Amino acid sequence: MSTPTTPPRPTDDVHEWLALYRAPGIGTRGLHKLLQYFDSPAAIFAADRDELLARGLTAATADYLRRPDWQAVEKDLAWLNGGGNGLLTIRGKAYPPRLADTADPPLLLFVHGDPDYLLQPQLAIVGSRNPSHDGIALAEDFAAYLAGCGLTICSGLAAGVDAAAHRGALHCAAGTVAVTGTGLDRVYPAQHRDLAHRIAENGVLVSEFPPGTAPLAANFPRRNRIISGLSVGTLVIEAALRSGSLITARQALEQGREVFAIPGSVHNPLARGCHALIREGAKLVETGEHVLEELANQLALPALPADSPRQHTEPSPRREELSGDYSELLELMGYEPVAVDQLVQRSGLTPEQVSSMLLLLELDDRVHSSAGGRYTRAR
Numbered sequence: 001m002s003t004p005t006t007p008p009r010p011t012d013d014v015h016e017w018l019a020l021y022r023a024p025g026i027g028t029r030g031l032h033k034l035l036q037y038f039d040s041p042a043a044i045f046a047a048d049r050d051e052l053l054a055r056g057l058t059a060a061t062a063d064y065l066r067r068p069d070w071q072a073v074e075k076d077l078a079w080l081n082g083g084g085n086g087l088l089t090i091r092g093k094a095y096p097p098r099l100a101d102t103a104d105p106p107l108l109l110f111v112h113g114d115p116d117y118l119l120q121p122q123l124a125i126v127g128s129r130n131p132s133h134d135g136i137a138l139a140e141d142f143a144a145y146l147a148g149c150g151l152t153i154c155s156g157l158a159a160g161v162d163a164a165a166h167r168g169a170l171h172c173a174a175g176t177v178a179v180t181g182t183g184l185d186r187v188y189p190a191q192h193r194d195l196a197h198r199i200a201e202n203g204v205l206v207s208e209f210p211p212g213t214a215p216l217a218a219n220f221p222r223r224n225r226i227i228s229g230l231s232v233g234t235l236v237i238e239a240a241l242r243s244g245s246l247i248t249a250r251q252a253l254e255q256g257r258e259v260f261a262i263p264g265s266v267h268n269p270l271a272r273g274c275h276a277l278i279r280e281g282a283k284l285v286e287t288g289e290h291v292l293e294e295l296a297n298q299l300a301l302p303a304l305p306a307d308s309p310r311q312h313t314e315p316s317p318r319r320e321e322l323s324g325d326y327s328e329l330l331e332l333m334g335y336e337p338v339a340v341d342q343l344v345q346r347s348g349l350t351p352e353q354v355s356s357m358l359l360l361l362e363l364d365d366r367v368h369s370s371a372g373g374r375y376t377r378a379r
Helices: 016-020 029-040 043-044 050-054 057-067 069-078 115-120 133-148 161-167 192-202 219-230 244-254 269-279 290-301 324-333 340-346 351-363
Strands: 085-089 108-113 124-126 152-155 176-179 205-206 233-237 258-261 367-372 374-377
Touching: 016 029, 016 043, 016 069, 016 085, 016 108, 016 258, 029 043, 043 057, 050 057, 057 351, 057 374, 069 085, 069 324, 085 115, 108 192, 115 176, 115 205, 124 133, 124 219, 124 244, 124 324, 133 152, 133 161, 133 290, 133 367, 152 161, 152 219, 161 192, 176 192, 176 219, 176 233, 192 205, 219 244, 233 244, 233 269, 233 290, 233 374, 244 258, 244 269, 258 290, 324 351, 324 374, 340 351, 351 367
Parallel strands: 124 152, 124 233, 152 176, 176 205, 233 258
Antiparallel strands: 085 108, 108 205, 367 374
16 A cells, blocks of 8 residues: 555535535435536536525525535635644546446545545455454454455454454554444444544445534445445344344345355354355355455456465364364354353253353363353354
8 A cells, every 4th residue: 555645635516515415305315416417516606596405405494505504614725724624526537436436436535544544455344343353353353354465455444243354454554444324523332532542544334424424323334335336345243134234235136246245153153144145145254265266367367376365264273172062062062142041952952051161161261151151252
């Protein structure tokens, strides 16, 4: 990655772009139609009310376009004057062409960090907000490996898999892109403030929502189309049947992008979303090499050298062998989250014995506890 450039500064017509973007009662597609007809924001504001109404606008929207909220625009400009902040317009050269090629691209993108990352080949990695320990490790491993192979990792800064993907990507120079569902003057969730700062230093945060926008539930499905639209493909790691990750994946399919999914146990609820995607045509992958094989021709990525390190998903050998019931219990766990009562049934041991053994195995970093009182074998 080249040395980060200074984010684009507002142009002479940035006031008009920001004012147009705040027009009420008209969505992104409606704004695109207006621009196609009038050619520029300045021409839209110069049109008379009757002409605006003739384009199918409501009276409230036409009245706003005749008298824009310049005070709100000034607040946006004040944010743009902050360090590292910038604005990309759909007509600008810095706007990511892959996103512009989708059916519903945002008119404006607010950015914090280096916008050049948006022009790099990107892979989206998304998944559960409450993943298993193994899901977090997979997201970090896949992100670090694929970033090391030249792909910029894109995700949504959410808890769980998203955050793990960003962390994994930050190990490499390829950096990471975080698409948020709020204005960039705030971090959501708040516990990712430090992570957001790291992304701004080695990547970019981007949002279609102007400063001051709160984390409303309706914002996140809209955010997801940007994640998939920026990327050549989307990799899903652990997702329930009803989740935002599946929305992102299906939007990727609609946008003509590749979709990858990591399978899991048929008994794991967090694997069901991935299995559904695979049934619908997503590519089943087990390693980062599988992803690269599908994308190599499309991106002209260099082939993986024969002597280069490969990605391993199998657990490494332990320093010391376990003995007796502990070794048997570990084998009975498999590699998916499992409840204590299931282990009791499989092993024939008492609940007290299993709980005691799990505690010792967890202290020895051989198993990890997860949501719902389940345990996962360490990778």
